[in-house]
Amino acid sequence: MDKVDVVIIGGGPAGISAALWCKRLELNHILFESNEKLGGQLFQIHNKIIDYPGVLVNDGKEMQKLLDHQIQTMDCNVKLGCLILFIDHECQKISYKERGNEKEVAYDYLIFATGSKPKSLGVPGEKEMLQRGEVYSATRDKYKFKEKKVAIIGGGDRAFEGAFLLAEEGVSIYLIHRSTKFRARESYQKRVFKNKNITILTDTTVLAINGDKSVQSIDVLHNGEKKKIEIEALLVRIGVVPNTALLNKQVETDEEGYLIVNQLGETSVRTIFAIGDVCTHPKYSSISASVGQAMIAVKQISERITP
Amino acid sequence: MDKVDVVIIGGGPAGISAALWCKRLELNHILFESNEKLGGQLFQIHNKIIDYPGVLVNDGKEMQKLLDHQIQTMDCNVKLGCLILFIDHECQKISYKERGNEKEVAYDYLIFATGSKPKSLGVPGEKEMLQRGEVYSATRDKYKFKEKKVAIIGGGDRAFEGAFLLAEEGVSIYLIHRSTKFRARESYQKRVFKNKNITILTDTTVLAINGDKSVQSIDVLHNGEKKKIEIEALLVRIGVVPNTALLNKQVETDEEGYLIVNQLGETSVRTIFAIGDVCTHPKYSSISASVGQAMIAVKQISERITP
Numbered sequence: 001m002d003k004v005d006v007v008i009i010g011g012g013p014a015g016i017s018a019a020l021w022c023k024r025l026e027l028n029h030i031l032f033e034s035n036e037k038l039g040g041q042l043f044q045i046h047n048k049i050i051d052y053p054g055v056l057v058n059d060g061k062e063m064q065k066l067l068d069h070q071i072q073t074m075d076c077n078v079k080l081g082c083l084i085l086f087i088d089h090e091c092q093k094i095s096y097k098e099r100g101n102e103k104e105v106a107y108d109y110l111i112f113a114t115g116s117k118p119k120s121l122g123v124p125g126e127k128e129m130l131q132r133g134e135v136y137s138a139t140r141d142k143y144k145f146k147e148k149k150v151a152i153i154g155g156g157d158r159a160f161e162g163a164f165l166l167a168e169e170g171v172s173i174y175l176i177h178r179s180t181k182f183r184a185r186e187s188y189q190k191r192v193f194k195n196k197n198i199t200i201l202t203d204t205t206v207l208a209i210n211g212d213k214s215v216q217s218i219d220v221l222h223n224g225e226k227k228k229i230e231i232e233a234l235l236v237r238i239g240v241v242p243n244t245a246l247l248n249k250q251v252e253t254d255e256e257g258y259l260i261v262n263q264l265g266e267t268s269v270r271t272i273f274a275i276g277d278v279c280t281h282p283k284y285s286s287i288s289a290s291v292g293q294a295m296i297a298v299k300q301i302s303e304r305i306t307p
Numbered sequence: 308m309d310k311v312d313v314v315i316i317g318g319g320p321a322g323i324s325a326a327l328w329c330k331r332l333e334l335n336h337i338l339f340e341s342n343e344k345l346g347g348q349l350f351q352i353h354n355k356i357i358d359y360p361g362v363l364v365n366d367g368k369e370m371q372k373l374l375d376h377q378i379q380t381m382d383c384n385v386k387l388g389c390l391i392l393f394i395d396h397e398c399q400k401i402s403y404k405e406r407g408n409e410k411e412v413a414y415d416y417l418i419f420a421t422g423s424k425p426k427s428l429g430v431p432g433e434k435e436m437l438q439r440g441e442v443y444s445a446t447r448d449k450y451k452f453k454e455k456k457v458a459i460i461g462g463g464d465r466a467f468e469g470a471f472l473l474a475e476e477g478v479s480i481y482l483i484h485r486s487t488k489f490r491a492r493e494s495y496q497k498r499v500f501k502n503k504n505i506t507i508l509t510d511t512t513v514l515a516i517n518g519d520k521s522v523q524s525i526d527v528l529h530n531g532e533k534k535k536i537e538i539e540a541l542l543v544r545i546g547v548v549p550n551t552a553l554l555n556k557q558v559e560t561d562e563e564g565y566l567i568v569n570q571l572g573e574t575s576v577r578t579i580f581a582i583g584d585v586c587t588h589p590k591y592s593s594i595s596a597s598v599g600q601a602m603i604a605v606k607q608i609s610e611r612i613t614p
Contacts (some may be wrong), residue, residue: 013360020360021595050331050380053374053598054373054374054594055379056380067360073363186613283606284602284603285604287360287361288599288602289602291598292599295591295595299591306493
């Protein structure tokens with residue numbers, strides 16, 4: 001079985017940065033990404049990136065190109081399209097599937113950089129909606145729904161931002177939230193409350209998503225009463241969950257499921273480090289934070305390997 | 308007196324990143340830099356920067372240009388050539404000198420990003436040497452000293468790296484260290500030990516630096532015996548000290564003088580945050596780490612100001 005100093009799981013900004021730093025510090029490494037391209041959540045950024053120091057780009061795709069170029073220039077060791085099957089942290093090895101073949105690789109250290117994914121409602125019709133590809137970005141798709149009806153579910157920043165971005169382009173919005181208390185920042189709340197295109201429904205839960213070929217309506221429970229709301233699209237913005245399933249509860253998490261790390265990225269398992277959104281709450285989630293965490297974790301590993 | 312949400316002291320990568328994030332999160336801010344240009348320690352990087360994700364540049368100057376451009380594009384509030392005179396953390400204000408005039412500004416939060424500076428030997432002739440501008444970079448100046456004699460003081464990575472970089476270009480090196488134990492990484496030690504151009508003197512301390520117009524020799528104490536070594540240049544690589552004098556011991560530091568911070572960049576004073584090399588030991592010091600720390604500190608401040 002092959003063995004490397006560091007196995008990195010997840011090819012988003014955090015995992016990419018970890019691979020670059022492994023190369024820089026001369027650590028033998030493999031970066032595993034399940035998709036056929038590196039980048040992870042970068043592909044969901046449809047607005048300009050202005051807050052990552054040193055880089056000004058139009059969207060996540062452009063950022064992905066820069067990082068991908070650097071990975072190639074530095075000749076990092078990357079395996080794309082590889083599904084991790086199992087992590088055996090006792091024996092310090094992982095098994096993975098590459099082009100149909102099951103393989104194993106042993107490691108001294110594992111860096112877990114699997115990111116997070118949007119929380120789902122868990123109601124009938126949702127899975128079908130996602131499988132039909134009805135996943136929208138308020139920034140990218142705001143002109144598509146002009147003068148149409150769209151429901152946005154959630155009470156935080158992303159729900160509110162989506163609501164005003166679409167409403168300001170003439171979309172009729174139902175902003176649906178299960179409680180009466182919003183987590184969204186004040187400036188976002190103001191922008192939503194003053195917009196006449198937005199109808200706010202509080203104390204409202206979604207029961208089902210209807211429509212065969214595309215979303216046509218949702219059933220909601222509003223103040224104990226069942227209602228049907230006709231819409232043409234649904235944006236679920238109820239937060240994210242860290243992707244930790246692979247670790248199978250072998251590593252300590254907080255009450256929301258994020259891996260618990262210290263300032264060096266160390267988890268409760270001595271040989272497993274975590275970086276990026278899998279251990280970072282959304283309010284601190286950023287390319288900047290991921291890059292810093294990656295550097296420090298890899299450096300700490302390097303210190304342990306060659307003290 | 309003017310008042311801002313955030314005063315940032317120090318215009319290196321950490322302070323620049325903090326200013327960009329203040330703008331991004333709509334915090335009223337001023338970034339103070341004592342020099343006439345932003346960049347800080349970037350101007351001392353004379354090699355390619357390959358380890359900051361998304362950016363591949365030939366030296367620190369090129370990185371400075373990218374950051375400076377972004378600061379201007381985002382219209383951050385920067386004051387160059389301003390000397391901070393006093394921090395009054397009880398009254399949350401600072402006084403500073405701008406073009407000869409003393410001024411004050413009040414703040415809700417202070418981000419301390421003053422970086423670190425090389426430790427000095429504290430021996431006669433050192434101050435004069437620095438004032439004459441005899442400060443060299445092994446990367447930049449390696450061809451200048453070909454077939455000449457250069458002393459390098461120190462036992463860590465930077466001393467060893469300097470020694471082999473110069474020696475491999477034909478410079479005769481005295482590598483002088485006060486003890487017999489080296490902190491430099493193993494691979495660097497190997498590269499030094501096998502190089503015939505390097506003479507290693509352990510248990511050796513520098514007593515004085517001699518020369519009127521330029522360095523001509525150093526007096527050292529080697530195994531209790533005083534010796535004179537003729538050289539044409541001296542590189543002092545005995546570590547760095549964080550620039551904390553301005554804080555006048557108002558904030559807790561560790562035994563080496565670094566400001567103590569938690570994962571959010573919070574110091575022992577509620578309104579003072581620290582980021583970058585002033586709170587980061589050299590082994591973790593990097594543009595990557597500074598950028599991550601800056602983002603998280605500013606976000607935390609933003610959460611406190613608009614919860």
